[in-house]
Amino acid sequence: MRRLRGSDDGTVAIIVAVSTTLLFGLLAITVDLGLLRVERGNAQNAADNAALAAAWASCNGADDDDAEDRGVAVAEANLEDDENVVVGRDPAERTHWKAKVDVEINSVFAPAIEGPSTLETGAVAVARCEPPGPGLQPALFASGKSCDDDSFVIEGAGNAIEGDVHSNDEMTFGGSANSVAGLGTYVDEVEDPERITWTPAEPNPTEGSVVAPPPLEFAIGAYQPGGDEANAAGPQYYDAGTADIAEAWLTSHSPPLYAGGTIEPGLYYTSGDITLPPIAQVAGGGGVTFVSEGGRVTFGAAGGQLEPFTDDLLMFSAATRACDEAGIVLNGSDDQVTGVLYAPGSRVVVGGSSNDLFGTVIARSILVTGSANHVESVFDGPPRPPGLTLVK
Numbered sequence: 553m554r555r556l557r558g559s560d561d562g563t564v565a566i567i568v569a570v571s572t573t574l575l576f577g578l579l580a581i582t583v584d585l586g587l588l589r590v591e592r593g594n595a596q597n598a599a600d601n602a603a604l605a606a607a608w609a610s611c612n613g614a615d616d617d618d619a620e621d622r623g624v625a626v627a628e629a630n631l632e633d634d635e636n637v638v639v640g641r642d643p644a645e646r647t648h649w650k651a652k653v654d655v656e657i658n659s660v661f662a663p664a665i666e667g668p669s670t671l672e673t674g675a676v677a678v679a680r681c682e683p684p685g686p687g688l689q690p691a692l693f694a695s696g697k698s699c700d701d702d703s704f705v706i707e708g709a710g711n712a713i714e715g716d717v718h719s720n721d722e723m724t725f726g727g728s729a730n731s732v733a734g735l736g737t738y739v740d741e742v743e744d745p746e747r748i749t750w751t752p753a754e755p756n757p758t759e760g761s762v763v764a765p766p767p768l769e770f771a772i773g774a775y776q777p778g779g780d781e782a783n784a785a786g787p788q789y790y791d792a793g794t795a796d797i798a799e800a801w802l803t804s805h806s807p808p809l810y811a812g813g814t815i816e817p818g819l820y821y822t823s824g825d826i827t828l829p830p831i832a833q834v835a836g837g838g839g840v841t842f843v844s845e846g847g848r849v850t851f852g853a854a855g856g857q858l859e860p861f862t863d864d865l866l867m868f869s870a871a872t873r874a875c876d877e878a879g880i881v882l883n884g885s886d887d888q889v890t891g892v893l894y895a896p897g898s899r900v901v902v903g904g905s906s907n908d909l910f911g912t913v914i915a916r917s918i919l920v921t922g923s924a925n926h927v928e929s930v931f932d933g934p935p936r937p938p939g940l941t942l943v944k
Contacts, residue, residue, distance in 0.1 A: 587657060587671075588657065588671050588673055591655050591657050591673055592655070592673045592674075592675065594630070594631070594655070595631075595635070595653040595654075595655045595673060595674055595675040596653075596675035596677070597630070598626075598627040598630050598631050598635075598637070598651075598653050598675070599627065599651040599652065599653045599675040599676055599677035600651075600677045600679075600942060601626050601627065601630070602623040602624065602626050602627035602637060602639050602651035602653070602677070603623065603639070603649050603650060603651040603677040603678055603679035603942065604677075604679045604940060604942060605622050605623045605625075605626040606619045606620060606622055606623030606639050606640075606649040606651065606679070607619075607648070607649040607679040607680055607681040607940060608681055608938070608940055609622040609623070610649065610681065611681030611682070611683045611684075611938045611940070612683075612938065616640075616641065619639075619649065620639045620640055623637075623639035623649065623651055624637050624638075624639050627639070627651060627653060631653070631655075635653055635654065635655050635656070636653070636654040637651065637652070637653050638651070638652045639651045639652075642678055645678075645680075647680055647752075648678050648679065648680045648943060649678065649679050649680065649681075650676065650677070650678050651676070651677050651678075651679075652674065652675075652676050653674055653675050653676075654672065654673075654674040655672065655673050655674055655675075656670050656671070656672050657670065657671050657673075658670055676944070677942065677944060678942075678943045678944040679940065679941065679942050679943060680752070680940075680941055680943055681938055681939065681940045681941070682936070682938060682939035682941075683938060684935070684936060684937055684938045685935070685936050686932060686935060686936065687932070687933040687934045687935050687936035688715060688716075688929045688930070688931065688932065688933050689715075689767050689768065689912045689929055689931045689932070689933040690715055690716040690717060690718055690734075690767060690912060690929060690933075691713050691714060691715030691716060691717055691734060691912060691913070691927050691928065691929040692704070692713060692715075692717040692718070692912075692913050692918050692920070692927065693717075693718050693764075693766060693767060693912065693913065693914045693915075693918075694718065694719040694720060694721065694915060694916070694917055694918045695720055695765075695766050695896060695914065695915065695916055696720060696721055696875060696915075696916035696917050697720050697721055697739075697763055698721065698875075699721050699722075699875035699916065699917045700721060700722055700740075700875075701722050701724045701743060702875040702876045702899075702917050703719050703720070703721035703722045703723070703724075703740075703875070703917050703918075704717070704719035704721070704722065704723045704724065704738070704917065704918050705724045705725075705726070705917075705918070705919045705920070705921075706724075706725050706726070706727070706730050706732075706748060706920045707725070707726035707727040707730070707919075707920070707921050708727045708730065708903075708920065708921040708922045708923050708925070709727050709728050709729055709730070709923045709924075710728075710729045710730065710923050710924040711727070711730045711731075711920050711921075711922065711923070711924065711925045711926070711927075712730070712731050712732075712733070712925075712926050712927075713731065713732045713733065713734065713920070713926075713927050713928075714733045714734065714926070714927070714928040714929065715733075715734045715912075715927070715928060715929025716734040716735045716736070716737075716929070717732055717734060717735075717736045717737075717757075718736070718737045718738070718764060719737075719738040719739065719740075719918075720738075720739050720763045720764060721738070721739060721740050722738060722740045722741050722742065722743065723736065723738045723741075723742040723743070723745070723757060724742075724743045724744065725742075725743065725744045725745060725747040725748045726744060726747055727747070727921075728747075729749075730747070730748045730749070730920075731748060731749040731750075731751065732748060732749070732750055732751070732756070733751040734751075734929070735756060735758070736750065736756045736757030736758065737757065737758050737759075737760050737764075738757055738758075738759060738760070739759070739760055739762070739763055741759075742757055742759070745757055754941070754943045754944075755941050755943070766896065766914050767912070767914065767933060768892060768894070768912065768914055769896075770863065770865060770868055770892075770894050772843070772845055772868075772870040775819065775821055775841075775843040775868065776821065776845070777789075777791050777821070781819060781862055781863065782819065782821065784862070785818060785819040785861070785862065788816075788817060788818030788819060788861070789818060789819050789821070790805070790809060790818055790819065790820045790821065791821050791822070792820070792821065792822035792824065793822065793823070794822070794823050794824055795822060795824055796822065796824040796825045796826070796827065796847070797820055797822050797824070797825070797826040797827070797828075797842070797844075798825075798826075798827045798828075798829070799827075799829035802815065802829070810829060810831075813829075813830055813831060813832035813833065814831070814832065814833050814834070814835050815828075815831050815833075815834055815835065815840060816834075816835050816838075817834050817835060817836060817838025817839055817840055817861055818838075818840065818841075818861055819840075819841045819843070819861050819862060820840065820841065820842045820843065821843045821844075821845070822843075822844055822845070822847065823844070823845040823846045823847065824844065824846070824847045825844060825847035825848050825849075825850070826842050826844050826847065826848070826849040826850065826867075827848075827850045828842070828849075828850065828851045828852075828853070829853070830853040830854065830856060831851075831853055831856045831857070831858060832853075832855060832856060832857065833857055834857075834858065834859065838859075838861065839858075839859040839860045839861035839862075839891075840858060840859075840860070840861050840866070841860055841861040841862050841863070841865050841866060841867075841868070841891075842866070842867050842868070843865075843867075843868040843870075844868070844869045844870065844871065844879075845870050845871075846870065846871050847869065847871060848869060848871065848878060848879055848880070848881065848898075849867045849868075849869050849879070849880045849881070850880075850881040850883070851867070851881070851882055851883075851884060851887070851889070852881070852882075852883045852884040852904065853884040853887055854884055854885045854886055854887070855885075855886045855887065856884060856887040856888070856889070857887070857888050857889070858887075858888075858889040858890070858891070859889075859890045859891065860890065860891035860892070863892075864891055864892050864911070864931055865891060865892050865894060866889060866890065866891025866892060866893060866911065867880050867891070867892075867893045867894065867895075868894045868895075869894075869895045869897075869898055870896070870897065871895070871897055871898050872897035872898065873897060873898035873899070873916075874898075875899065875916065875917045876899060876917070877898055877899060878895075878898060878899045878900065878901045878919075879895035879897065879898030879899060879900065879915070880893050880894075880895045880898075880899075880900045880901070880915070881900075881901045881903070882900075882901065882902050882903065882904065882907060882909065883901065883902075883903040883904040883922070884904045884907060885904050885905045885906055885907065886905075886906050886907065887904070887907045887908070888907075888908045888910075889907070889908070889909050889910070889911075890909075890910040890911055890930070891910075891911045892911050892912050892913075892914065892931070893909070893911070893912070893913045893914070893915070894914050894915070895914075895915040895916065896914070896915065896916060897916055898915065898916055898917075899915055899916060899917040899918065899919060900913050900914075900915035900917075900918050900919070901919045901921065902918075902919070902920045902921070902922070902925055902927060903919075903920075903921045903922035903925070904922045904925065905922050905923045905924055905925065906923070906924045906925065907922075907925045907926070908925075908926045908928070909925075909926070909927045909928070910928050910930045911927075911928075911929070911930060911931060912929060912931055913927065
């Protein structure tokens with residue numbers, strides 16, 4: 553049978569025509585989507601810079617109108633004519649600034665296959681800026697670099713931290729209804745960050761790569777007999793030597809240093825342990841500082857009130873211990889204490905229930921446990937520069 557050559561040629565021509573149309577259509581879609589992707593990236597960069605510019609301007613004293621204008625100007629400086637930029641405070645979080653960029657581009661090939669003549673895309677960014685101001689010392693600072701998941705632990709229930717927190721190693725969170733109102737930073741890793749409420753939620757907690765030095769440091773030599781702080785305390789310097797400072801030692805001292813829940817003000821020093829009896833008040837409204845060169849300092853009263861005698865320092869343990877072994881323990885109930893708890897070679901435990909600590913904890917490792925305890929940073933630190941963060 554003879555084939556009809558003309559029929560074959562017609563079939564091939566139809567196939568080629570259809571294939572060419574499909575190929576051209578795919579090419580058109582690919583090119584236009586590529587252009588759209590590029591413009592989407594440009595829009596995101598513009599939105600990021602606009603939000604950051606508005607937040608920075610507001611942080612440095614500009615009113616809302618000026619901050620909005622600054623954000624729009626930064627975005628439009630890098631955009632074409634067919635973009636729409638809107639900058640303003642984020643309705644969901646008034647301390648944040650939001651930038652929205654809508655982009656419209658002309659299709660290159662899509663109209664040739666009866667596609668749209670224009671394509672639309674856009675981007676959104678949110679930034680915030682913490683204004684400059686007087687800085688505070690951190691509420692909690694774990695200085696150890698090799699304590700792993702014992703470095704910094706918040707567990708228990710309903711414990712609240714007001715102030716920045718930092719770990720030179722890991723952070724671990726457990727328990728329920730615990731919160732931190734401040735910035736959280738760590739060097740290694742964080743476990744279960746969702747088990748604590750952060751304010752602000754972003755960017756907390758933040759991983760850093762630099763081990764930070766302690767914000768405050770105290771030298772044990774200044775508190776030993778003959779040291780600067782010991783000499784400055786004069787007759788209010790009480791040296792127990794190697795004996796433990798406890799109720800028996802305090803009451804047997806001549807004259808007695810403790811009676812009926814009242815302790816005499818001054819600087820207390822020993823190379824042994826310090827186990828404090830219930831202290832409702834300091835005589836004459838004064839302060840106390842407890843220093844143990846090689847032991848543990850423990851305060852477990854109910855309804856006690858303590859303030860520091862010198863250097864804002866309330867308790868100092870110079871003992872060197874394992875990461876999970878305490879040098880300072882605060883585990884009473886309804887206590888209100890003010891001052892620095894300092895244990896550079898051991899752990900500080902803040903436990904018990906419904907205790908208020910107004911000050912700073914600096915230790916090799918830190919454990920906050922118990923229930924309804926409150927730690928709040930109150931001591932002045934280095935001035936805080938403006939802090940700019942791209943939230944979204």
